[in-house]
Amino acid sequence: MDPVVQYLKQWEGYEPAGQRLPMLIEAYHKVRGDERLKGWRFAPGRQRPNEHSKNPxxxxxxxxxxxxxxxxILRLVKRCLDKFSIGFCLDYGVQDxxxxxTRITYRRRETGAAIKEMQEANPAxxxxxCWPKADKDAQPHAFKGFEWKFQMPSSADELADRFVRTVLEWERLFRMII
Known part of the structure; x- marks a missing residue:
C-alpha cells in the first residue's frame, strides 16, 4: 500500500476528520497522478518524534x-471541521x-519577512x-508553515486542483526567496 495512504488511513474513525478524510485521500491520488507535478516527491504528513497524535x-x-x-502540505484544520489548509513548511516538522x-528559527522568520516584502512590492x-502567511509572525509553525486556510470544497477534484494550482504558484514565489 502507498505509504501516504497508509498514513492517512490511521485517521479513519477519528470523528474530527469527518468527511474531510475520504476527500483528502482521494485528492492525494489525483494530485499524485497530476502531470504538472511530475518529478515531485510525495510523503506522509509528519508528527513530533515518538508521538502518534491524532491531532488533525x-x-x-x-x-x-x-x-x-x-x-x-495539504492538511486538515483542527478547530474548523469544514476547512483544509495548504501550507509550505521549511524544514518540515523540525521544532526548536x-x-x-536556531538557524531554522531565523530561516523561517526571514522567509516570512521576504513574503511580506514581495506581497507589498508586487501583489499581482x-x-x-492566496498569499501564504504564518499563524504567528514571530514563529512560523513547524507543522503548518506559511499557509492558507479555506472552506472544504464540494469535491476531491476541486480540492486536488486547488492544491496543484496553489503549490505551482507558491513554488515560483519560494524559489525567489529560499
Missing part, C-alpha cells in the same frame, strides 16, 4: 520539487525547543493563489 494538523500529505526538507533560537505576483 498532522493528518496531511506532503509534496515537494525541492531537494531540501521544505514541503508543501521553547525559547531557543500570485495571480490566483
Amino acid at each position: 494538523m498532522h493528518c496531511a500529505f506532503a509534496a515537494t520539487p525541492f531537494d531540501t526538507d521544505d514541503w508543501f 525547543r521553547k525559547g531557543q533560537l 505576483l500570485l495571480p490566483t493563489a
